[in-house]
Amino acid sequence: MSIQENNQLLRFTTAGSVDDGKSTLIGRLLYDSKSIFEDQIEAVKTSSEKKGFDYVDLSLLTDGLKSEREQGITIDVAYRYFATPKRKFIIADTPGHTQYTRNMVTGASTANLAIILIDARKGLLEQTYRHSFIASLLKIPHVVVCINKMDLVEYSEEVYNKIVADYEAFSSKLDIKDVQFVPISALKGDNVVERSKNMQWYEASTLLYHLEHVHIASDYNHVDCRFPVQMVIRPHTLEHQDFRGYAGRIEGGIFKSGDEVEVLPSGFTTKIKSIELNGEKIEEAFSPMSVTMTLEDEIDISRGDMIVRPNNKPDATQDLEAMVCWMNQRPLQSRTKLLIKHTTKECQAMVKDIQYKVDVNTLHRIENESEIQMNDIARISIRSAQPVFKDAYKRNRQTGSIILIDPNTYETVGAGMII
Known part of the structure; x- marks a missing residue:
């Protein structure tokens, strides 16, 4: 393909x-x-x-x-x-x-x-x-x-x-x-x-x-290899009892069988043993294909981990700066606790600061705002409970975007573009 x-x-x-x-x-x-x-x-x-x-x-x-x-x-x-x-x-x-x-x-x-x-x-x-x-x-x-x-x-x-x-x-x-x-x-x-x-x-x-x-x-980033793991596949059948595959969608770069890769957050390195698409082995896969990978070494990998290249890794950080569109009727304020979803990873987070809102008609910044209303677009700082493996949104729309979720109702309350 x-x-x-x-x-x-x-x-x-x-x-x-x-x-x-x-x-x-x-x-x-x-x-x-x-x-x-x-x-x-x-x-x-x-x-x-x-x-x-x-x-x-x-x-x-x-x-x-x-x-x-x-x-x-x-x-x-x-x-x-x-x-x-x-x-x-x-x-x-x-x-x-x-x-x-x-x-x-x-x-x-x-x-x-x-x-x-x-x-x-x-x-x-x-x-x-x-x-x-x-x-x-x-x-x-x-x-x-x-x-x-x-x-x-x-x-x-x-x-x-x-x-x-x-x-x-x-x-x-x-x-x-x-x-x-x-x-x-x-x-x-x-x-x-x-x-x-x-x-x-x-x-x-x-x-x-x-x-x-x-x-x-x-339009897709075919340079930075990013494979967020969505699911670990372990079939419970005798003929496949040793099979351990990692399924997900490639969000950047091109992966080939035999490539050396690193697993985040553990930092362990290994090589790609095989890549499968719809049950058939393929030699290479690229964004935005959904595939299953097997690796040569047994490494403890779970949903939310990311497979990357050792010499080309995303930033691993707990401090995020993002432009956010707020989608909830309840305003967003500093110190608000949220869940953030980034690729396949989900973790707790807190809004540290609202830096400014944008008047989307004049493109002017509105400073000193204490809260964001529904449909507002603003730049905010977020602290996450676990490291997020991110790229800037302008470099990769998939690994540069986050979804904000209300931890009580599990309702999507905002969408953000990481700066």
């Missing part, structure tokens, strides 16, 4: 202000790529007629909950799946409202690409800045800015160029490396799947073509 073959799945998130047309865009992608069933299309056509529309309201394909439809808004993260002959896709459809920042963080945390919608009539809005900042904070490698509703500005190249210039001026302050712009009409289908006849002045690719061909193999 090549690295390219393993990266045929593209995860992307959609974000924009309320009524920018996210649901219609996703509906158009599903409809024009023939990824929906006939009965679904018929149901949407019937609903559109009942509402008195003279067109098929494709947004109804994605608004799953009746109550959401009645309010005219989408309020949770909805995952949609579709495929073309070139690639498989998972869409995280997140809400546009300010109070659902946590939902966008959830949906975008594993994304390779973010689609940010801008209404051609309105230009950049507060939510554009907010969502772009979150995409930058989460280190989403690719951003596509879809300037939607071009049909309502008479497909004007001048309007498109102004929005592109405004966005480029803003995004230059952010850590976003790959930004593409596509003028579209999700309602009419211009430049979504089919090239628009109304915008001959636009010569780049359609949105779907870009999604199918964007290069994502280099």
Whole structure:
């Protein structure tokens, strides 16, 4: 299996202000790529007629909950799946409202690409800045800015160029490396799947073509070898009584049979005896494959340990600095005790200090804050009860992220990016 073959799945998130047309865009992608069933299309056509529309309201394909439809808004993260002959896709459809920042963080945390919608009539809005900042904070490698509703500005190249210039001026302050712009009409289908006849002045690719061909193999860290152990496999059968395998997902680097490795936290070194994928032995494995490894020496290894290279180890520390998005209605304060989950390891921790909050609309720091409210993003210091084997989030999104858990309710209350 090549690295390219393993990266045929593209995860992307959609974000924009309320009524920018996210649901219609996703509906158009599903409809024009023939990824929906006939009965679904018929149901949407019937609903559109009942509402008195003279067109098929494709947004109804994605608004799953009746109550959401009645309010005219989408309020949770909805995952949609579709495929073309070139690639498989998972869409995280997140809400546009300010109070659902946590939902966008959830949906975008594993994304390779973010689609940010801008209404051609309105230009950049507060939510554009907010969502772009979150995409930058989460280190989403690719951003596509879809300037939607071009049909309502008479497909004007001048309007498109102004929005592109405004966005480029803003995004230059952010850590976003790959930004593409596509003028579209999700309602009419211009430049979504089919090239628009109304915008001959636009010569780049359609949105779907870009999604199918964007290069994502280099999005993963193939340099730093990181294998957090998820489970120790000891089959209790006579034929496999000596088998001891370590299962998990590779979160960085390339591992090969015969490689010398070190087990953290014990520091013991050994060599990889074999690597198995779906019961078959393979010579090498890389991020983000899930495999089972066997080692040449018997070492006491348990869930939460990490297999690495002796000459390339993550930092082992109990003091963490992280940017955190707080997701709980109860505010976070200094001295709060939490559980932190880092890769497959879970341990107790305490918030030492809230350093500052970020105003995600202006990007300014807000100092001297004593607590973090729900949907706030802030930099905090954490002390963990056990060493955490971490990399900086900007180097490795998997080993650089943490989840914060309430120790009493076991509810996820925050998501953090290690600095």
